[in-house]
Amino acid sequence: MKQEMTGAEIVLQSLVDQGVEVVFGYPGGAVLPIYDTLFKQNSIKHVLVRQEGGAIHAAEGYARSTGKVGVVLVTSGPGATNVVTGLTDAMMDSIPIVCITGQVPQHLIGSDAFQECDTTGITRPCTKHNYLVKDPNKLSPVFHEAFTIAQDGRPGPVLIDIPKDVQFAKGNYVEKEKIIIPSHRLFEPEIFKHDDKINEVVDLISKAKKPIFYIGGGCINSGPKASELVAKFVEITGAPATMTLMGLGVIGSSHPNSLGMLGMHGMYEANMAMHECDVMINIGARFDDRVTGRLDAFSPNSKKIHIDIDESNINKTIKVDVPVVGDVTNVLNKIIKTWKDKKLKTNSSDLKLWWDKINKWKKIDCLNFSNDEKEIKPQYAIQRLYELTKDKKTFITTEVGQHQMWAAQFYKFEKPNRWLTSGGLGTMGYGFPAAIGAQVANPDALVIDIAGDASILMNIQEMSTAVQYRLPVKIFILNNEYMGMVRQWQELLHGGRYSESYTDSLPDFVKLAESYKAVGLRAKKPEELDDVINEMISTDKTVIADIWVSKEENCFPMIQSGSAHNEMVLSKDQKQDKSSAEKGKILV
């Protein structure tokens, strides 16, 4: 028998039915009926943030660290517009999110009512799909479809806008098992109709002399099994593997075949190997411009295999030879099976020559930096943080900028879902709320936001949230008083004119932490660093560790914009040639 309940009750019942445990949100006029229903139940926990932008990044952190859908609940108007950045971030990085927004009652829509905005209109380009639900009977089908779409195929954010009168009105609830979603609305993998593609892939790899795996965030989205399969296939072939920023952790840093991260601030050996390879196997990456560098010089002599769940990524920027559209887990299962059935092998003497070459590039030691006895080098700070936290269940989140790249270079990830960063959109202010979300999902884990002094201020208000819910999140600030990456670009490309990139009047981060009743620590000298890190780890409270680092340190190696993989700049002294620097200046 169908049950009649209010729209708000249907919303809550749908969330329960979908297995939702936590909602990140902020109340307001147009969602009061849902908050009222929330008050009367115990199955869903609500985490009150201090700005809606924090809610959606927290939901992203929750989703990325667990593989589950992150749920956000905000009000109409400013509540909805404040989540736009987070929705775009989740869209770019393929994070499953369901965002519920209140809307003014239907009879007021279009009248410029108080806190009214065209939420579905504003969020259309930054969601996978969105809904304005006008009938309480349609609420449960919409919710169940939304959760499916958010996770199906290439994951992404879905928004549901609910007018206040619909939240009050009575309607029927339909269980998720009874909802049939038409197949065209979901991801339909075409590939497995053609086995010849898989044959082509394995033949190409087995004949390769200089193969390389180029592994992206899609492997993480495909689930933990995918990472295992990728590692297994890399081992079977014996080929080197490099990972994108979003793909770190798919193959452990300590894995002998891992070359670490590639791209703009990636490893020299990874970029050189990408440039010189003869067969490139892209698994779940999208040839992002931070990865490819100049397109006309991108891996000029290779046959390219591209495994991606999103068909629009095929041939979008880089033309590939063998596209395979499908989920990494399915495709790799098939590839490994075919490889074994055909008893294929890579040529070990060819591979040895290839590894010899790669090992020569490794000897360059591209992450080398000159440590200092007086000042804490930011790279050294991350190295120590890694050494002192590597044996714990640690999640690292970051903001965006130099500290993010140093974290990616110097923190070694061994497992997927432990590294949470804003890759595609590059959202400063992501890391701290994402850490809150990750800590909510993993109460027993050590969650550290590696931050910069500028980025952390973008969502510093979430200190209240962390303290209120007793979340022992650690904020590890590499404080150089600059917007470091902006300053670096100004130094390299704009004649050292540091226009507006110095952050004057920074707060005293220790006192700031204390004012929120959290713990503030500070390290000014290298010899203080380990003690501060250890104290930070052992404190069972929200901690801000303010690490004073060298002010004008640059992040190297670097492919300057407009350059190719084999034109990496390894240090400040090695100047890029003028003409390509001029060309690169207009790029982002």
Added chain:
Amino acid sequence: MNKSVYDSPDTTAVSKRHILTVLVDNEPGVLARVIGMFSGRGYNIDSLNVAEVSNDEHLSRITIVTEGTSEVVNQIEKQLLRIVPVHSVSNLDEEGSAVEAEVALVNIDLNDSNKKKIYEVCDFYRARKIENENNSIIFEIAGASERINRFIKEVNQITKIEIVRSGPVAISTYKNAKED
């Protein structure tokens, strides 16, 4: 035209006209999703036509004329397929045999001196006069866009006119063309 921030290695491809026909669920916002994808990703729409084609299943057909290299149009098709309510996308140009037609309504400034000539042109192009309450001289012409272009050009040389055009719709000529 490549969509990366970096120069494209591929500059030789030729740009040409393509007719895309997109079958969608007729639900609120679906047209905005489709045209928003075009503007958001920097593609052009030369003409756009949309109408419900199946009442009981709530399906609409959107016909879009666009111009681009085959790489660009291929990317447009893939991006359209990502939109949740989109059932199918066909590039009628690529499939070869398709027929297309559009309708134009032309309000003609008629007087005694040009009357004969204009009626001759209209007769030749089989444009049909539409009676109306204000006794304006309005002709309707249907057919291939090229033919309508020629008609408009000829009438325009004679007198002042006002035109509305539907933009082409097109259908595949294959028997039992399957949708999805």
